Amino acid sequence: MSEESQQNIRCLVAKVGLDGHDRGAHVITRAFRDAGFEVIYSGLHKAPEEIVQAAVQEDVDVLGISILSGAHNTLVPKIMEGLEEYDAFEDTLVIVGGIIPDEDREGLEEAGVDAIFGPGTPMEETIEFIEDNAPQRD
Amino acid sequence: MAPDQPELVEDLLDGKHRALARAITKIENRSPGYREVVSALYPHTGGADVIGITGSPGSGKSTLVDKLAKQYRDQGLTVGVIAVDPSSPFTGGAVLGDRIRMASTATDMDVFFRSMSARGSLGGLSTATADAVKALDAFGKDKVIIETVGAGQNEVDIVKTADTVAVLVPPSSGDDVQMLKAGILEIGDVFVVNKADLEGANRTVTELRNMLDLRDGEEGDWDPEIAETVAESGEGVPDLLETFDDHTTWLDESGRREEKRHTRYAEELRNLLREDASELLEAELEARGGIDELVARIDAGETTPYELADDVVEPVRDALADD
Structure with missing residues (x-):
């Protein structure tokens, strides 16, 4: 007998570190909601550990990290390590939005970031990427 | 431990956090198999x-x-x-914002916070919440807190699954009739009475007392207590905790815990049966070419909806009557 299954894409929009600009994060949160996602917003100034805690406990399919401070090279790998520690690394789609210089992209991707969306990326592109790549939960 | 345990x-x-998160x-x-999971968790609940x-x-x-969590x-x-x-009835999307307030216990993994959206459909929200509580209970949490907006039957149903129910009333929210209507009392x-430092708090306490x-x-019966808190500063929270205790x-002493549990089990059984029955009937509808075809x-x-309903349910009725 088939059991009725109800699945929504769950997404954590995370602001990490000291940068206090969350307009972008707010806009994205709303766009994700309107796309039918369930969005958890972390709030400002979160430590990598808090982001990991939220991502693990909320069992999100997608972790979107918004970062404008320039500290991505230290903060993002810390989050990745944390996800690994709780076995959440493999099946969480991690995307980074914000100002990431070209020369840093490779390093972040090596750390496990699945995609980086710079300023001016159309919202539809990000949403489409998530819809196409969000892990399937059984 | 049962060998066929998932x-x-x-x-x-x-004690793996990831497994708890995944179970919820x-x-x-x-998802397929969720019932086996909840069923296997059952013997470990009650703590x-x-x-x-x-x-x-x-x-x-x-x-x-x-x-409260901090305390x-x-x-x-x-x-x-x-x-x-709540979730949007139009897109199904939701912004789950309660987590932002959990500042006092950030990074403390012994506080497991989970946001859930009220996914409109099926009305099974209280069942899902109650089952999620079981997962936390079986995981070994000493205290489980369910937080929900107090508007509508859905939320009242959810909160009713709790052992102890606290209703927050902001000062000067005045309108007595509204509260009675919501069945919240x-x-x-x-x-x-939270934000007890605001004007009107005393009046609200008096009004509540009168209504209670x-x-x-x-x-x-338990005589409902009225507590005053300023959650922002933590004032009154220790007293509130004592009242909960x-x-x-x-x-425990009055035997009401068992009574409540019994009622809850009955409700759960009813919900499951209702879910199952409606699923069986959905399948039957499909087999008959879908609801639009019938309509x-x-x-x-x-024909009329009444005749059709009779018609669709008939085989089920017959099967049950045979037993």
Whole structure:
């Protein structure tokens, strides 16, 4: 007998570190909601550990990290390590939005970031990427 | 331990956070196999005190939950929180914002906070919440807090699954009739006038007291308490905690805990049966070409919804009558 299954894409929009600009994060949160996602917003100034805690406990399919401070090279790998520690690394789609210089992209991707969306990326592109790549939960 | 126990359940009972998170997702999504998981968790439940917190938007629920969690942690107790937020009936999307308030216990993994959206459909929200609570309970949490907006039957149903129910009332929210209408007065074990530093708090306490006095309680019933807090600063929270403990003690001593549990099991069984039955009937509808096909006959004036319903249910009725 088939059991009725109800699945929504769950997404954590995370602001990490000291940068206090969350307009972008707010806009994205709303766009994700309107796309039918369930969005958890972390709030400002979160430590990598808090982001990991939220991502693990909320069992999100997608972790979107918004970062404008320039500290991505230290903060993002810390989050990745944390996800690994709780076995959440493999099946969480991690995307980074914000100002990431070209020369840093490779390093972040090596750390496990699945995609980086710079300023001016159309919202539809990000949403489409998530819809196409969000892990399937059984 | 049963050998056929799902691996997920074993990991959960082993204290793996990821497994707990995954189990709740399964429960929430009604994924295939979720029933086996909940069923396997069942024998491990019963250890947690479940506290339901409800109140109008902006009454300070999330902030209070944060302070409560902190206080429990200071006592060395572990805490699980399920925060339910409404979802858009149009897109199904939701912004689950309660987590932002959990500042006091950030990075403390012994507070397991989970946001859930009220995914409109099927009305199984209270079942899903109750099952998620079981997962937290089986995981070994000492206290489980359910937080939900106190508007509508859905939320009242959710919060009713708790052992102790706290209703938050902001000062000067005045309108007595509104509260009675919502059926909120009947479900509260503790009424919390939060933001008690604001003007009108005293009046609200008096009004509440008056209204509670009008309740027809039976002999031996719990007499609802009124507490005053300022969740923002944590004022009054220790007293509130004590009141919760008093209620827990009363539940045990009066035998009401068993009674409540019995009622809850009955409700659960009913919900499951209802879910199953409606699924069977959905399948039957599909087999008959789908609901639109049938309704077309009503459109054409050939039959009525009553006749059709009778017709569709008939085989089920016959099968059950045979037993």
